[in-house]
Amino acid sequence: MRNKAIITSALPYANGEIHIGHIASTYLPADVTTRFLKQKGVEAYYICASDDFGTPILIQSEKEGKDPSDYVAFWNKRDLEDFTAFDIKFDFFYRTSSPENIEFVQDVFKKLNANGHIYETEIIQFYCDHDKKFLPDRYVIGSCPYCKAEEQYSDLCEKCGRVLEEIENPRCAICKNPPVKKKSKHYFFKLKTFGEKLNTWLEESTNFQNDVKKYVQNWIKSGLRDWDITRDISWGVHIPLPEAKDQVFYGWFDNHLGYISSAIKFLNDKGIDGKEFWNSADIYHFIGKDIAYHHYLFLPAMRMGIDQEYKLPDYIPTRGHLTLQSKKISKSRNWYIGLKEFLGYYPADYLRFYLVSINSYSQDDLNFDWDEFATKINSELIGNVGNLVNRALGFTKKSFNGIIPAPKEFDQQDKDAENKIKGLGNELSGIMEQNHLDRALKKILAFSDHFNQYFQHKEPWKNGPGTDTCVYLTVNAVQSLAVSLYPFLPASAQKIWSQLGMKGSVSEQLWGSISDISIKPEHKIGEVSPLFSKVEDSDIQKHKQNLSSPSN
Numbered sequence: 103m104r105n106k107a108i109i110t111s112a113l114p115y116a117n118g119e120i121h122i123g124h125i126a127s128t129y130l131p132a133d134v135t136t137r138f139l140k141q142k143g144v145e146a147y148y149i150c151a152s153d154d155f156g157t158p159i160l161i162q163s164e165k166e167g168k169d170p171s172d173y174v175a176f177w178n179k180r181d182l183e184d185f186t187a188f189d190i191k192f193d194f195f196y197r198t199s200s201p202e203n204i205e206f207v208q209d210v211f212k213k214l215n216a217n218g219h220i221y222e223t224e225i226i227q228f229y230c231d232h233d234k235k236f237l238p239d240r241y242v243i244g245s246c247p248y249c250k251a252e253e254q255y256s257d258l259c260e261k262c263g264r265v266l267e268e269i270e271n272p273r274c275a276i277c278k279n280p281p282v283k284k285k286s287k288h289y290f291f292k293l294k295t296f297g298e299k300l301n302t303w304l305e306e307s308t309n310f311q312n313d314v315k316k317y318v319q320n321w322i323k324s325g326l327r328d329w330d331i332t333r334d335i336s337w338g339v340h341i342p343l344p345e346a347k348d349q350v351f352y353g354w355f356d357n358h359l360g361y362i363s364s365a366i367k368f369l370n371d372k373g374i375d376g377k378e379f380w381n382s383a384d385i386y387h388f389i390g391k392d393i394a395y396h397h398y399l400f401l402p403a404m405r406m407g408i409d410q411e412y413k414l415p416d417y418i419p420t421r422g423h424l425t426l427q428s429k430k431i432s433k434s435r436n437w438y439i440g441l442k443e444f445l446g447y448y449p450a451d452y453l454r455f456y457l458v459s460i461n462s463y464s465q466d467d468l469n470f471d472w473d474e475f476a477t478k479i480n481s482e483l484i485g486n487v488g489n490l491v492n493r494a495l496g497f498t499k500k501s502f503n504g505i506i507p508a509p510k511e512f513d514q515q516d517k518d519a520e521n522k523i524k525g526l527g528n529e530l531s532g533i534m535e536q537n538h539l540d541r542a543l544k545k546i547l548a549f550s551d552h553f554n555q556y557f558q559h560k561e562p563w564k565n566g567p568g569t570d571t572c573v574y575l576t577v578n579a580v581q582s583l584a585v586s587l588y589p590f591l592p593a594s595a596q597k598i599w600s601q602l603g604m605k606g607s608v609s610e611q612l613w614g615s616i617s618d619i620s621i622k623p624e625h626k627i628g629e630v631s632p633l634f635s636k637v638e639d640s641d642i643q644k645h646k647q648n649l650s651s652p653s654n
Contacts, residue, residue: 103535106383107146109136110361112200112393113153116177117162120184121438122212122470122552126457127390128419131539133190134458135386135419137589138534140611146384147193149365152178154199155338156353157240161275163337170337172316174199184441188450189592198360205571206363207356208342210408213332219292219407226331228256228281228290230274236334237274237281239352244269257352263392267327288332289341291355297322298402303402303414305401310398313465314391314420318398329400331355359399361387362412363488377412386417391465394420419537424457439470447645448479448637451591455483455543458590463538472646476637481548485623487583487594488634490557494576495601495630497562504603506577507570508623516568519556519575520619523582524550527616530586539590546586553579577602577627584608585616594633603628 111128114120132148139146147628155173163173174197182195197203203420214220228237235241242256247270251261255270274281301322304315331352332341337349362380369376389397423433424639431438456475459482498504512520526549533542553576560572584598588608599608603626 103142103144104382104384105144106379106388107139107144107381108365108380109139109146109148109386109388111148111150111388112390113151113360114181115156115158116174116181116197117159118177118433120181120441121431121433122441122444122453122457123424123426123438124425125188125190125275125441125453126461127192129185129188130454130457131419131461131537132386132388134589135388135534135537135541136193137191137592137609140609141585141589142531143613145611147365147368148191149194149196149361149368150192151182151196151200151203151360151364153353153357153360154164154178154197155237155350155356157333157335158166160335160337160459160537161241163385171199172196184445185622187445188441189454191592194364196360196367197363198357199289200363200367203356203360203363204339204369206366207339207351207359210359210404211351211355212342213411214291214404217241217409219295220285220289220331221290221328224285225288226274227286227334229284230277230281232277232279233274236284236286238333238335241275242272242281243273244274248272257354260392260549263395270642277646281425286334287346288330288349289346291329291331291400291404293399293403293408294326294331296406296575297326299392299406300326300399300403301435303406304398309417311464312369314394314398314418317465318394321395321399322561327401332577354396354400355404356506358387358396359404363416376507381413384417385413385415386419387415388419389421391420391422394418395505417537419463420463420465422465425467425469427471427646428469437649447641449593451594451638452483452634454480454652455479458539458543460540462540463536465544466605472642472649476639476642479634479637484634484636486547486554487550487587488632490554490600491580491583491601492630492632493557494553494573494580495627498573498577499630501562501565504572504619504627506623506625506627507573509571510567511573512571513568515556516575519553519579521553522581523575523619526582526586527614530616531535532614534589543590545565546583546590549579549586550583550635574621574623575619578621581621582616585611585613597633601628601630 109132111132136146136148159170163170178197228242230237240255245252246259248264249262251259258265270280306498333352334347339356341349366376368378387397397418405412406415429437456478481569530542530545557576560568562572564567581602582586584595595608
């Protein structure tokens with residue numbers, strides 16, 4: 103682990119509201135990791151941007167009678183508001199339609215072209231006689247030729263994750279009529295010439311998930327195809343050649359370059375050499391499994407094609423999709439929960455806690471279930487964490503006027519409790535660095551549960567000889583909880599910190615302080631109140647009914 107890091111997430115598409123499915127695989131794990139790295143003393147920056155170009159945006163803006171630039175500006179602002187409400191803390195949130203990204207994308211193309219990695223050829227493309235336009239990508243819907251899934255877009259099957267050479271049973275996405283085929287000149291990136299280099303890079307990279315690596319290497323073995331990077335539409339980054347003035351780049355050519363251009367702008371504006379920082383930092387790209395092809399093949403090949411002027415990613419944490427009540431999330435079918443809607447029901451930390459706890463570091467899909475959500479919040483977050491904080495601090499307030507007593511001689515249980523505190527930071531560090539966030543959260547819950555049992559066994563309310571030591575150690579365990587929970591539950595961690603009577607923000611505490619017994623005798627804690635409110639079954643039933651309602 104280097105002392106510098108740039109963290110990115112798959113860019114949110116500026117074409118609609120953020121829902122809970124978007125959060126689970128990318129933005130929440132990236133946010134938790136960034137907060138952890140900063141606690142470890144790493145100079146870490148979480149960079150993101152709205153993905154502003156592409157046919158779906160043009161289609162939707164046309165339907166709504168809006169200029170596409172105004173349309174994406176609205177969603178850029180709305181998305182950032184929703185992320186912020188969920189305590190996703192970007193250091194910089196920009197847009198791929200920025201002048202900096204447009205210039206950067208065009209510069210990369212020129213370098214790839216100069217290095218012999220681009221060629222022009224005539225292709226046969228779908229054309230709609232009814233709407234009088236070429237139909238790239240998402241202007242065409244049909245069946246996947248590989249898994250036979252229906253209602254898929256022509257550039258990517260969302261079910262099997264394959265990039266499609268040609269879709270079956272094509273129809274125009276606008277008028278639903280079958281298209282015809284016409285000739286058009288397009289530019290291609292020579293992706294297939296990078297197969298050997300990509301395979302070597304994957305073999306030498308030790309930070310990638312083995313299952314994802316094998317998945318991608320199978321694609322390489324089956325033979326890569328050159329990549330059409332041209333689209334016959336008006337909205338996008340224009341190709342910087344006179345003969346292609348009416349064409350733009352395919353969105354997947356320009357959007358991931360937004361990771362670099364946005365980071366460089368942010369760092370340069372801070373007075374830091376952005377390019378030097380990028381090339382000397384750990385680079386993380388958090389993604390969902392549906393875009394593994396792009397991030398493990400297109401993205402590194404393009405960087406290789408410009409002589410790795412900007413280094414390749416060190417980590418590409420890849421996770422599965424979130425289903426809802428065991429059904430695939432679908433905006434078009436109204437089977438989803440908007441992030442803003444959810445935050446109208448419960449605090450952000452409830453959803454953060456639940457999603458991290460069920461989300462393993464794998465491509466396995468996970469499921470949001472309202473009943474399971476209620477159980478986990480009530481039994482684990484409230485019954486375990488909330489219970490420890492309230493009983494330890496509440497008892498201290500009631501029996502000691504909020505003043506921490508001096509410990510007496512330690513018995514074996516006290517020594518075990520002390521060792522639990524002193525070992526927690528190291529116990530969590532390795533798991534967090536390996537991106538097993540769910541396992542780390544389970545360790546924190548086990549720590550909290552240990553001190554609930556310790557407190558119960560010591561029975562300090564009887565005012566026996568071990569009472570002062572019990573209170574002293576348990577309050578210090580609560581301090582460890584506050585610091586270790588911060589990456590996961592920032593708002594709740596700050597509440598705990600304040601109730602402990604600690605100054606400043608818990609976000610300023612370094613990771614090593616988790617294992618410090620730093621709350622000394624005579625320290626006065628703050629005001630104590632319950633951290634959480636129970637999730638009521640009657641409310642859960644309402645949420646389930648609202649989800650099933652056609653008006654949802």
